[in-house]
Amino acid sequence: MKKKFFTLISVYFLLFSCASWRSENFSEYTAIPDEIKELSGRPNISLSLTRYDIYENGKKVEKEPNREEEKKLLDQMKTLYGESKLFNLVDEDSPSKDITVEISVTERFQSNTAMTFLTAFTLYLIPRKTQRTFVFNTKFIDKKKQLLGMVEKMESIVTWHQFFMLFAMPFATASDARDGIINDLTQYTITEAHQNGYFVELSE
Numbered sequence: 307m308k309k310k311f312f313t314l315i316s317v318y319f320l321l322f323s324c325a326s327w328r329s330e331n332f333s334e335y336t337a338i339p340d341e342i343k344e345l346s347g348r349p350n351i352s353l354s355l356t357r358y359d360i361y362e363n364g365k366k367v368e369k370e371p372n373r374e375e376e377k378k379l380l381d382q383m384k385t386l387y388g389e390s391k392l393f394n395l396v397d398e399d400s401p402s403k404d405i406t407v408e409i410s411v412t413e414r415f416q417s418n419t420a421m422t423f424l425t426a427f428t429l430y431l432i433p434r435k436t437q438r439t440f441v442f443n444t445k446f447i448d449k450k451k452q453l454l455g456m457v458e459k460m461e462s463i464v465t466w467h468q469f470f471m472l473f474a475m476p477f478a479t480a481s482d483a484r485d486g487i488i489n490d491l492t493q494y495t496i497t498e499a500h501q502n503g504y505f506v507e508l509s510e
Contacts, residue, residue, distance in 0.1 A: 328483050329462040349404035349505060350395035353387065355380045357410035363417065379488065383409065386492045392505060405446055405454070405505070412441040438463045440484075442491045446504045454504040459491045 355376055360367040380398070387407070388396045395402065417436040439462040446454040463483045499505065 328487060329464065348392060348394040350397070350400055350402050351387065351393050351405045351407050352397055352400040352403035353380060353384055353407045353409065354398060355383075355411070356408045357412075359410075359412045361412070361414045363415070363419070379411070380409075382485075382488055383492050386489060387496060390493075390496050392496065392500060403449075405448060408445040408447065410443045412443070414439040414441070434467050436465045436467065438465070438484075440487050440491065442495060444495050444499070446499055455499065455502050457495045457498050457502075459494050459498075461487050461491060463487065 358371065358376055358379075360369075384396050384398070387393060397403075415436065415438050418434060439460060441458065441460040443456065443458045445456050448454055
């Protein structure tokens with residue numbers, strides 16, 4: 307019974323032995339005015355995720371793409387583009403598209419290999435830090451296959467791995483922080499593309 311109890315306690319602390327923070331390196335968010343969202347003649351856009359590259363400590367990870375995760379990511383982006391109310395239709399490979407939106411994602415993971423071993427060996431008493439950076443590169447292309455413009459946004463998640471991180475506040479799980487970054491990078495991309503006038507001629 308005691309063995310089971312201590313096993314459960316160990317698992318509990320291991321599950322909560324890390325805390326994640328976002329770098330939040332964006333300037334203040336500028337919302338798109340409501341009157342702009344109500345424009346008639348809003349364009350139809352077609353979204354595609356052209357690449358998803360993962361690097362660990364500077365080395366590209368060569369593995370089969372996770373189609374399920376990529377589909378989930380693209381669906382999340384489609385929802386955000388639709389919620390912007392700047393577009394009449396948001397779809398994948400739409401035949402009636404006015405704008406093609408090509409999104410490539412680069413995920414870079416940085417950690418110290420020696421500290422990874424040492425932290426695990428000491429049961430998380432000696433801490434280690436990891437950083438995961440997401441880079442979104444988005445191209446906007448018109449019907450004539452001319453590049454209207456490109457927007458690149460990036461942000462990082464810093465995760466501190468230590469035994470007592472259960473009591474660190476405020477923090478989020480790495481998964482929650484990742485979802486927040488995807489939302490913000492997409493929304494900032496849409497806003498900057500609009501401010502740069504990529505949709506103006508198509509909206510008039």
